[in-house]
Amino acid sequence: MANGGNMKPEQRQKWLDLLLRLATILAAVAFLLVLYAALSRLRRTVLVVLLAGVLAILLNPMVVRLERYMKRSLAVAVVVLGTLAVLAGVGFALLTPVIVQTQQLIKNIPDYLAQAQAAAPYWQAWAAQYGWHVDLQSFWANVIPRVEQSGTKILNSLVGIVTGVSNTIVLIILVAVLTVYFLLDSPRLVRAIRRWLPEGTVEGFDRSRAIIAEKMVSYVRAQLLLAAIIGVLAGVGSSLMGLPYSVLLGLVAGFFELIPMAGPVIGAIPAVILGLTISWTKALWVALYYLAINQLENHLLVPKISGDSVGLRPSLAIIALFAGFELAGFLGALFAVPLVGILGAILSALWDPDRRNRR
Numbered sequence: 001m002a003n004g005g006n007m008k009p010e011q012r013q014k015w016l017d018l019l020l021r022l023a024t025i026l027a028a029v030a031f032l033l034v035l036y037a038a039l040s041r042l043r044r045t046v047l048v049v050l051l052a053g054v055l056a057i058l059l060n061p062m063v064v065r066l067e068r069y070m071k072r073s074l075a076v077a078v079v080v081l082g083t084l085a086v087l088a089g090v091g092f093a094l095l096t097p098v099i100v101q102t103q104q105l106i107k108n109i110p111d112y113l114a115q116a117q118a119a120a121p122y123w124q125a126w127a128a129q130y131g132w133h134v135d136l137q138s139f140w141a142n143v144i145p146r147v148e149q150s151g152t153k154i155l156n157s158l159v160g161i162v163t164g165v166s167n168t169i170v171l172i173i174l175v176a177v178l179t180v181y182f183l184l185d186s187p188r189l190v191r192a193i194r195r196w197l198p199e200g201t202v203e204g205f206d207r208s209r210a211i212i213a214e215k216m217v218s219y220v221r222a223q224l225l226l227a228a229i230i231g232v233l234a235g236v237g238s239s240l241m242g243l244p245y246s247v248l249l250g251l252v253a254g255f256f257e258l259i260p261m262a263g264p265v266i267g268a269i270p271a272v273i274l275g276l277t278i279s280w281t282k283a284l285w286v287a288l289y290y291l292a293i294n295q296l297e298n299h300l301l302v303p304k305i306s307g308d309s310v311g312l313r314p315s316l317a318i319i320a321l322f323a324g325f326e327l328a329g330f331l332g333a334l335f336a337v338p339l340v341g342i343l344g345a346i347l348s349a350l351w352d353p354d355r356r357n358r359r
Contacts, residue, residue, distance in 0.1 A: 048171060050335070050354040052178035056186065059083065063183055076183045080176070097247040105245055112277055222305045229301060230293060231266070234271065237289050241282070243274050253290075257258045260321055264294050316340065320332050 059079050066075035123332070186204030194202055235250020243249065249271050256267035268290035317337050324336025 036252065044171070048174050050184055051175045054216065054220065055175065055179040056182035057213055058220055059179070059183060060186065060213070063218060073184060073189070076180060080183070082178055084176070089303060094251070096159060097252065101245045102249045105248065108244075115277055217299065223258055225305055226297065227254040230257045230297060231252055232268075233293050233296075234267070234290070237293070238271055238286075241275075241286060241287065242278070243271060243282075245274065249274070259320060262321070264290075264297070268294075 044075070062079045063072065063075045066078060070078075133332045179250040193205065197205055201278075233255025234253035235246045238249045238273040239246035239261035252270055253267035256263040259266070271286050271290060272283050317340075324332035324339075326332070
């Protein structure tokens, strides 16, 4: 290996660029860890600000388009009210079937548990043929009383549930209000930051801001569209295959579709379990149908809709997913992949050796 004195200037510059990138990544990771430790006690506040910021980034392109025909304040009002109207319409359309099917599910849970307990000897004998010795009857004998106790506790906790719903409504209102303020003040904030930055860094700031907006909008838009398509396919397919609670199954599949990697598998589990309550052949067909949906998603929908929206390799995406879940639960898993992808895109844009050579 050549020593430093014999190294050509081009090679030395490449090594310096590599070291600079590594140092920047390590500094960014250290900063994020320190920031997380400092804000861990303010999770709810951070969550509200983060959600409002993401919504503002998503809605800003529509506001910018409407600014050609009206003032920004009026454009913000039109976009926010239109978005709330669409969400309210979808919510009201799904509210009645969700309530009805949820009530039916709660009512039928004891029957499902009894059915599972009755089938326990059959599955226990089947497992014993392959050398697996499990005591399913004792397992279900312990599970059923615990489920009944949990149901009693839930009924006795309605006040707490109402309080939780009230808190959620307050958080939604806060997110909506903050989103409006972010949309109204973002141009002034950008101009203030540009005036504060040193002269040579304004170009990098504009490029980073554009990358963040582009990556975030493309990723969230693609994920929401995929979730809607998978939810509809799961709900319609469940109904055609004779499964109960098809609307709930569609919502579950669409919701877990938002979680990268593991979400589609988790979303299929309730449908397969309900298929088992009918017959094992029904469960097999349900599993095959969800597998077909997954293959359709991976080979057709994702390339067409998402493309390379965050630019992460699968291995890095899995690491980001588990790290996000470990740090902040479901929301951490939801935001980890796009945030890491955005960070990588920003670093790539700010420290691109080809851009340096073009100067």
